[in-house]
Amino acid sequence: MTFDRHISLAHGNGGRFMRELITEIFARHLDNPGLDVSLDAAPMDLSGVDNDSMIPMITTDGFVVQPLEFPGGDIGSLAVHGTVNDLAVCGAKPLYFSLNAIIEEGLESDCLERVVKSLAAAAREAGVRVVAGDTKVVPRGNGGGLYLATTGVGLRPAGLMLGMHTIQPGDQVLVSGPIGDHGIAVMLAREEFQIKGDVQSDSASVLPLAEAAMAFEGLRFMRDPTRGGLASVGCEICSATGLGLRLMETAVPVRESVGMVCEMLGYDPYYLACEGRVVAVVAAAEAQALLEAWRATAGGNQAAIIGSMVSDKARLVLETELAGERVLEELEDDPLPRIC
Amino acid sequence: MTFDRHISLAHGNGGRFMRELITEIFARHLDNPGLDVSLDAAPMDLSGVDNDSMIPMITTDGFVVQPLEFPGGDIGSLAVHGTVNDLAVCGAKPLYFSLNAIIEEGLESDCLERVVKSLAAAAREAGVRVVAGDTKVVPRGNGGGLYLATTGVGLRPAGLMLGMHTIQPGDQVLVSGPIGDHGIAVMLAREEFQIKGDVQSDSASVLPLAEAAMAFEGLRFMRDPTRGGLASVGCEICSATGLGLRLMETAVPVRESVGMVCEMLGYDPYYLACEGRVVAVVAAAEAQALLEAWRATAGGNQAAIIGSMVSDKARLVLETELAGERVLEELEDDPLPRIC
Numbered sequence: 001m002t003f004d005r006h007i008s009l010a011h012g013n014g015g016r017f018m019r020e021l022i023t024e025i026f027a028r029h030l031d032n033p034g035l036d037v038s039l040d041a042a043p044m045d046l047s048g049v050d051n052d053s054m055i056p057m058i059t060t061d062g063f064v065v066q067p068l069e070f071p072g073g074d075i076g077s078l079a080v081h082g083t084v085n086d087l088a089v090c091g092a093k094p095l096y097f098s099l100n101a102i103i104e105e106g107l108e109s110d111c112l113e114r115v116v117k118s119l120a121a122a123a124r125e126a127g128v129r130v131v132a133g134d135t136k137v138v139p140r141g142n143g144g145g146l147y148l149a150t151t152g153v154g155l156r157p158a159g160l161m162l163g164m165h166t167i168q169p170g171d172q173v174l175v176s177g178p179i180g181d182h183g184i185a186v187m188l189a190r191e192e193f194q195i196k197g198d199v200q201s202d203s204a205s206v207l208p209l210a211e212a213a214m215a216f217e218g219l220r221f222m223r224d225p226t227r228g229g230l231a232s233v234g235c236e237i238c239s240a241t242g243l244g245l246r247l248m249e250t251a252v253p254v255r256e257s258v259g260m261v262c263e264m265l266g267y268d269p270y271y272l273a274c275e276g277r278v279v280a281v282v283a284a285a286e287a288q289a290l291l292e293a294w295r296a297t298a299g300g301n302q303a304a305i306i307g308s309m310v311s312d313k314a315r316l317v318l319e320t321e322l323a324g325e326r327v328l329e330e331l332e333d334d335p336l337p338r339i340c
Numbered sequence: 341m342t343f344d345r346h347i348s349l350a351h352g353n354g355g356r357f358m359r360e361l362i363t364e365i366f367a368r369h370l371d372n373p374g375l376d377v378s379l380d381a382a383p384m385d386l387s388g389v390d391n392d393s394m395i396p397m398i399t400t401d402g403f404v405v406q407p408l409e410f411p412g413g414d415i416g417s418l419a420v421h422g423t424v425n426d427l428a429v430c431g432a433k434p435l436y437f438s439l440n441a442i443i444e445e446g447l448e449s450d451c452l453e454r455v456v457k458s459l460a461a462a463a464r465e466a467g468v469r470v471v472a473g474d475t476k477v478v479p480r481g482n483g484g485g486l487y488l489a490t491t492g493v494g495l496r497p498a499g500l501m502l503g504m505h506t507i508q509p510g511d512q513v514l515v516s517g518p519i520g521d522h523g524i525a526v527m528l529a530r531e532e533f534q535i536k537g538d539v540q541s542d543s544a545s546v547l548p549l550a551e552a553a554m555a556f557e558g559l560r561f562m563r564d565p566t567r568g569g570l571a572s573v574g575c576e577i578c579s580a581t582g583l584g585l586r587l588m589e590t591a592v593p594v595r596e597s598v599g600m601v602c603e604m605l606g607y608d609p610y611y612l613a614c615e616g617r618v619v620a621v622v623a624a625a626e627a628q629a630l631l632e633a634w635r636a637t638a639g640g641n642q643a644a645i646i647g648s649m650v651s652d653k654a655r656l657v658l659e660t661e662l663a664g665e666r667v668l669e670e671l672e673d674d675p676l677p678r679i680c
Contacts, residue, residue: 014568014613015671040426040563041399041494046386056396059381060438060491062476086380098400100440100489132491136402138678144482149440149489151400151472154381223380228354273354331355338478 007107012137022135025113026101029120030130042131044096044153055158059086060151066338068115068145070189072181072201073275075148076119081203081275082226082340083152084126088210089222089278091162092154097123098132099150104143115146126205128152164240166220172287173245173307176209176278176300177202178253179230183272184261186339195264199257204276204299212297216290218283225279226340231270231328233279234316237309239330244312247328249320251306270318271331273339281309347447352477362475365453366441369460370470382471384436384493395498399426400491406678408455408485410529412521412541413615415488416459421543421615422566422680423492424466428550429562429618431502432494437463438472439490444483455486466545468492484678504580506560512627513585513647516549516618516640517542518593519570523612524601526679535604539597544616544639552637556630558623565619566680571610571668573619574656577649579670584652587668589660591646610658611671613679621649 010017046056061082068075080097087094099119103112123130185201206224213219225233230252234245247270254262254269262269276299282290287305294300316328350357386396401422408415420437427434439459443452463470525541546564553559565573570592574585587610594602594609602609616639622630627645634640656668 009677010673012567012677013671013673014566014572017672018567019670039430041397041430041432041492043496044396044398044493046396056384056386057381058384058436058438058472058491058493060440060472061474062440062442062489064442064476064478064482090379090381092381096398098398098491100400100402100491102402102404102442102487102489132398132400134401134489136404136487136680138404138484138487141481142404142484144478147442147476147478147487149402149442149474151398151438151440151491152381153384153398153493156383226354227352227358232354331353332357333350333353337349337352340476 005109007103007105007109007112007137009105009137009139012135018135025116026133029117044131053158054155057087057090057092057154057156058151059083061086063148063340064144064338065186065340066144067189068111070186070201071199072185073203074115074118075146076115077122078203078275078340079148079150080119080122080126081205083150084128084205084207085224087152087154088207089224090156091160091214092156094126094128094152094154096153097128097130097150099130100148101135102143102147103135103137104145105137105140107145112146126207162219162221164221164237167237167241167243167281167309169243169309169311170284171220171281171309172284172305174280174282174287174290175230175252175304175306176294177302178255178258179274179277180254180258180269180272182275183336183339184258187336195261197257197261202274202276206276206278208297209278209294209300212293213280213290216282216286218286220281222278222280225274225277227273228331229271229273230279231316232331234328235330238314238316242314244310244314245307245316246310247307247318249318251304253302253304270328275340345449347443347445347449347452347477349445349477349479352475358475365456366473369457384471393498394495397427397430397432397494397496398491399423401426403488403680404484404678405526405680406484407529408451410526410541412525413543414455414458415486416455417462418543418615418680419488419490420459420462420466421545423490424468424545424547425564427492427494428547429564430496431500431554432496434466434468434492434494436493437468437470437490439470440488441475442483442487443475443477444485445477445480447485452486466547502559502561504561504577507577507581507583507621507649509583509649509651510624511560511621511649512624512645514620514622514627514630515570515592515644515646516634517642518595518598519614519617520594520598520609520612522615523676523679524598527676535601537597537601542614542616546616546618546639548637549618549634549640552633553620553630556622556626558626560621562618562620565617566613566615568671569611569613570619571656572671574668575670578654578656582654584650584654585647585656586650587647587658589658591644593642593644610668612676615680
């Protein structure tokens with residue numbers, strides 16, 4: 001690289017340094033013939049869209065995770081997975097991405113480059129193209145190293161009727177894998193906690209899992225349990241449907257290492273973020289078949305049926321191992337800030 | 341509002357406080373039936389798009405301006421104008437927006453509300469709908485109050501052939517109004533400079549100006565001169581076309597108040613950001629007609645023909661009042677950081 005080892009304010013000024021930053025880090029790794037850095041706006045090929053067969057969907061996410069790099073991922077791959085997954089759980093195939101980077105003066109350019117490279121790899125794997133971008137540099141002490149914001153555009157079949165409003169009593173609730181890995185991995189990567197552990201973030205595209213689920217006519221709703229975790233998705237479902245949701249503690253997959261850290265530090269895995277899991281609600285008759293389909297899909301080998309919808313008070317109840325009950329309330333305090 | 345006067349980390353945790361923040365500040369002012377805050381992704385109606393008549397365009401921008409509010413605008417209206425204008429100068433009609441807010445713990449919620457209200461008003465005026473959003477809260481000392489990132493989607497006529505590659509020797513260069521107002525207005529709003537002035541930002545949608553220009557067959561290229569100002573647009577044109585661009589100092593509109601501040605502080609107005617101006621390159625035969633069309637359009641009454649493309653060394657030359665010449669080089673240092 002022809003520029004300094006650290007990002008300076010001059011890299012955000014619209015002049016030569018900014019052009020070099022964009023060319024040598026962003027455009028180079030996102031090597032995309034569609035990414036013409038001299039354009040104000042980029043074209044998207046959405047041919048065939050007529051609102052009868054395919055509907056264009058848009059979603060957006062900001063990323064402020066600390067540290068920027070953690071076991072199993074970094075802010076770059078996380079930004080792609082977070083945005084891909086929001087489209088995937090709506091039944092949409094992600095196609096185009098925009099990327100905003102707010103860079104703090106002093107960030108090591110090597111770190112920035114690793115993150116952009118990882119972002120580019122995640123985008124390629126998910127089949128999305130970064131077609132628009134912007135960079136800003138903020139003065140030292142104003143930024144936390146790097147913040148990213150991504151917007152994704154995708155297409156979903158017009159006939160697909162997913163939504164909390166379709167959920168019925170008796171429907172079964174599945175999760176595609178162990179919960180809380182991302183939250184704990186990021187937490188352990190913060191040196192402040194002085195705890196070592198081998199937990200990897202689950203950060204990944206859930207597109208294959210979402211596509212597998214869409215084959216089922218009885219699929220009602222999907223959501224990726226990020227900030228606020230499984231419990232927050234559950235509370236939202238109860239609040240939107242007026243139904244109760246009963247989770248079986250023994251059925252919810254939690255890695256032993258995650259469970260141990262939670263016990264040591266007093267975290268509740270039900271509220272910890274995942275970045276590569278799907279929660280699905282499906283008609284009871286198809287729950288077992290969806291479970292098998294997920295277990296045969298990449299990222300789904302530890303999928304489980306974890307609970308069911310009931311005609312009861314609209315609240316999320318955890319049936320504990322010893323046949324007790326615990327109500328999981330909507331999150332108030334922030335147990336673990338900046339995990340995405 | 342039921343929540344505290346200041347934003348706290350709990351407003352970013354995915355739980356109740358975050359829901360209240362989104363409902364009471366964002367959703368309320370962006371009162372948009374399309375903004376369903378419980379959705380992971382939102383549908384966009386782009387019916388009729390077939391890549392033969394209209395092409396979907398995407399653009400994105402980050403905003404880190406300091407202070408958040410300044411004479412003539414704030415970070416909210418600026419975010420809308422910046423993104424609308426990137427689409428407008430490509431010949432696209434902006435339709436849908438996504439919005440990311442990265443909020444610093446401790447920001448006054450009244451300030452956030454004013455900014456979101458202003459953003460909503462600017463969006464309504466430009467005819468765009470905010471259909472997707474995300475909020476994050478970062479700890480005190482990590483954020484500069486508020487950063488925004490916006491992505492815009494619009495449609496442009498497929499037959500429209502705008503681009504620097506269409507620029508010919510002899511083409512005329514126009515600007516739609518006085519330059520540098522935004523840069524100076526933001527600078528004066530920073531108390532550190534201890535200078536008072538009555539300069540207002542030019543922050544505005546240039547959609548009417550862009551639409552007026554698109555009526556001309558000889559229109560080659562448009563650009564909004566933001567970071568790096570008029571000189572940066574000029575340098576980029578020279579570099580892309582291999583042609584020279586000669587600007588006439590006496591023809592470039594600069595407000596007296598802006599010129600005075602520049603003289604006092606040693607700024608060069610050619611490098612100062614505008615947020616509501618358009619630079620257009622047009623065939624010589626249509627330059628006068630475009631000038632008249634712009635002068636009859638809102639925001640264009642001080643438009644001017646400011647220079648011409650020449651078969652000469654690929655550089656931007658300013659012909660000074662006293663018949664001298666000054667080469668305007670690509671920007672290196674950052675004269676005025678965080679103006680957008």
